[in-house]
Amino acid sequence: MALTSALASSLCGLRALGNSFTSRRCANSFARRNAGPREARGGRLWAACFVSAALVAAAGAFLAWSSRSAEDGVAEVLAGRGETLLDKFVEVPCSGDYDGYRRFEGCTPRRCGRGVSDAVITREETLFFLSQASILDLHSGALSLGKQFVNLYRWGLGTVPTLSLLCSVLCSDVRHRIQQKIAETFGISSSSMYLTKPTFFSRINSTEAKTTHDEYWHPHIDKVTYGSFDYTSLLYLSDYAExxxxxxxxxxxxxxxxxxxxxxGRVSFFTSGxxxxxxxxxxxxxxxxxxxxxxxxxxxxxxGDPILM
Ligand SMILES: O=C(O)CCC(=O)C(=O)O
Ligand SMILES: [Fe+2]
Incomplete structure (x- = not known):
């Protein structure tokens, strides 16, 4: 009990630094402490209750946080939803994976890490790629986007030939912008990088995987899984939690x-080892x-650049 009230008063002191409201309350409790013995006991009891409740709440929050971390292994958000990141880069030491392959000076990673940018591709540009997800009604030009429908005819994007033509321009442009971003970030020459396969579109929902190929959730290393990869990039077309x-x-x-x-519109990229x-x-x-x-x-x-069939 004595310990709790000592703690209570030191907490009170700390809080008083924080804001005037709490400091007024602390001043009041101090005044009570100097009043009659009965009042003082009552004040100490309240403070002790308050601190015990705060400690229990803090312990509960810590346990909830640590069990969540242990469960999904998540500790830090590198790029959160709603954020607009211009250039986020975290360098990590390169693994020895690249030594097992032929080295190409000016391209093979010597600097490794991961980057995220929301400034390379716009949200609007991703609309086009979404239209490839066979959710585009080519007759009406209606593209379902979240809870809304966007009419592509109004944008002059409604016919198959137009879409193919647009892809030959846009797909290549998007690829080159991402390639340029990777080259700048890792200090290599963009012209020494080549698009490789698989370069693919993924559409994932909560239905059961039919083959092991569909089991996208396994931990993996792209260079081990795909061999030829040196730099991986991901262009996201839809919003987490939305x-x-x-x-x-x-x-x-x-x-x-x-x-x-x-x-x-978010682009994430990293060395593939x-x-x-x-x-x-x-x-x-x-x-x-x-x-x-x-x-x-x-x-x-x-x-070569992917083409639209
Ligand atoms: O879609 C993603 O976020 C990652 C996909 C991935 O890891 C891969 O394609 O190798
Ligand atoms: Fe991967």
Whole structure:
């Protein structure tokens, strides 16, 4: 009891620094302490109750936080939803994975890490890629976007030939902007990077995986899984917590994972070796759209720009 009230008064002192309201309350409780013994006891009892309740609440919050962290391994949000990141880059030491492959000076990673930018591709540009998700009604031109319908005819984007034509311009432009961003960030030459396969569109919802191929949530290393990758990029087309739940991207670092919350137009990119072990959380509801755009330094593994069929 004595201990709690001592704690209470030191907390009171600390709080008094914080704001005048609490300092007034502290002054009152101090006044009570100097009043009659009965009043003083009552004041100490209140303070003790208050501090005990605060301690219990803090312990509860800590336990809830730590059990959540232990459960999903998430400790830090690298790119949160609603944020607009210009250039976020975190350097990590390169793994030795690149040594097992032919080196291409000026391209093969010497500097490794992960970056996120919401300034390379606009949300509007992602509309076009979403239209590839076979949710575009080519007859009416209606594209379902979250809870809204956008009429593509009004934008002059409504016919198949127009879409193909647009892709030949836009797909290539988007790819080159992302490529440029990666090159600038890692201090390499953009012309020494080649698009490689698989470069693909992913549409994930909460239905059961039919084949192991559909099991997108396993931790993996792109260079190990896909071989030719040196730089991986992801262009997100829908919003975490708005269009789908779960589905965050997680870098699995020893002791503290880092998450990226997808949002339309967000580009995340990273060196593809085991310095960037990662996974995607299972999607709990809604549909998550993304494009994986991958680059290699080996011209023999390069492919042309994807074309729209
Ligand atoms: O869609 C994502 O966020 C990540 C996909 C991925 O890890 C991959 O394509 O290798
Ligand atoms: Fe991956």
């Amino acid at each position: 269009d789908f739940g779960g589905g965050r991207f997680v870098f699995m670092d020893a002791g503290s994972n880092k998450t990226i919350e997808p949002q339309a 085991s310095e960037n072990l990662h996974r995607v959380e299972k999607v709990q509801w809604g549909t998550r759209y993304a494009i994986t755009i991958s680059f290699t330094c080996n011209p023999d593994h390069g492919i």
